[in-house]
Amino acid sequence: MGIVMKSVVPLLAVGGLLGGCATPPPQTNAAAYQAYQQQNDPLKPVNKVVYQFDDKLDTYVLKPVALGYIDVTTPGIREHVTYFMRNLLAPGQLLYFMAAGKPRDAGTTLVRFLVNSTVGIGGIFDPARALGYHHVYTDLGLTLAGYGVPEGPYLYLPLFGPSDVRDAFNWPASYFMTPTFPAPPSTGLTIFSDSATTLGLVNLRARLHGTISNIKMTSLDPYATFRSLYRQHRAAQLNEINQRDVATPPAWYPAVQRKAMKHEDYDDNN
C-alpha cells in the first residue's frame, strides 16, 4: 500500500501539472500569441490555484499574525529585526557574491557581517552602514542570472509566493546557508533557528503590509499585478548588482587617479 501510494501520488501530481498547462493561442493570431509568449506563464492554471491557496492562508493566518505583530512592536523594533535577519543571510550572500565574481560586493558583505555581528550585537544594529558599507543584496537566483541562466516560466510557490524556475530554490538555499545550519545540532540551536525564521517571515509580511493591501485594493487582477511586480523587481535587483560591479581604486593609487575611478553612486564614503 505504502509503495503504491508513493508511486501513484507523484504520478498524479505530474498529471495534474500537465493538465494544468495553459493552451497557447494559435500562432495565426499573431498578437494574442505574442502576448502569451510575453506573459511566459504556461503553468498559469496551476499557479492560480496555488495563488488562491496562498491568498486564503495569508488572509486567515499570516495577515492577522502580522497585524498583531505590528500592534505590539514599534517601527524601530521591526527595523532592528530586519537588520538581524539580513545579518543571518550575510555569510550565504558572501559565498554567492564570490561565486558570481563580484569582489567588491563580497568585500562589502564580509565587512558588514564582521562589524554588525560584533559591534552591532549579533546584527541587531547596523553600524557598518555608518562606516560606508551599505547593505547589498543577492541570492541563488541572481547568482544564476549572472551566469546567463534565463528566468524560465513563472511559478507561484505555496507559502513563498511569486517565483520562477530559476528562483524556485532561493528560499531552501538561503535556509541551508544560514550560520546555524552547519553548526552541530542541539535543541537550543533548533529553537533559535526556527524562531528566527518565523520571526523573519512575520516581520517581512508586516513590512509588506501596506504594499500588499494597496495592490489588492487597487488592481483589477492582483495575480497579474504581482507577477509583473515580481519580474520588474528581480530585473532591478540584477541591474543594481551589475551597475555596482566596478573596480575599487587601490589604496596606494595617487589621489587623482582614485578620484577618476570613483563611482558616483557607491563611493560617497571613500
Next chain:
Amino acid sequence: MAAYFRRVLLGAFAVIPALALSPIAIPAVAYAAAPSATAAQGFIKQSGAKLVSIINGPGSSDQKAADLRSLVNNIVAVDQIGKFVLGRYWRVATPSQRSQYMSLFHQTLAYNITTQIRAYKGVTFTVGRVSSGPEGEMVSTVVTRQDQSPAHVQWVVETVGGEPKIVDVVVEGTSLRVTERADYSSVIDDHGGQVTALLDAMKQQLSRMQAG
C-alpha cells in the same frame, strides 16, 4: 538623362531617413521629446514642493484631495499614461470605448489619490541626480514617510504639449505604468481580447471604491 534624374531622386530618398535621425531634424519630428536635465529636475523639485505643501498643509481632507487632483492633472500626462497602459488594445478599441476608457482611467486615478492621501501624511522628499533613459529624463528622489524607511522613487519626465510632464513613476525599480499595463491587459486577455471586459471591471472597481 532620365537615368541620371532617377539616380538623384533615389539618392534623395536614401538621404531622408538619415536626415530624420540627425539632431537638427529631431525638434521638428519629435512630439514627445525629453526636456533638458536641469529643466526636468527643476520641474520635479517644484511639483514636489507643491505636493508636500498640500499634504502637510492645513485644510480638510476633502479640500486637500481636490487640490491634489488638480495638481496631478497639471503635472502628470494622464492621457499619455492611459494610452500606454491600454497598450496594444488601444488600436483594437473603438472610438467610444477609447473615450469611455479614458474617463474611467481619470476617475480611477482621482479615487486612488483620495484614498491614499492619509498614507502620505508627513511626507518629505529630496531630489537627486537626473539620468537620461530611453523614455525620457529620469529624476531620482528619495521619499520619506512617517514610520517608514525611505523609498527610492524615480520620475520619468517628458515634454508633452510644450510643457514638462510626468509620464511614469518608478518605485524601487518597478514602473507604475508597466505594472498597470500588465494588470489591465491580463483582464482583457482572460476575456478573449474583449476591451469591454476591462471597462466593466473598471466600473465595478470604481463603484466598490465609492461604496467603501
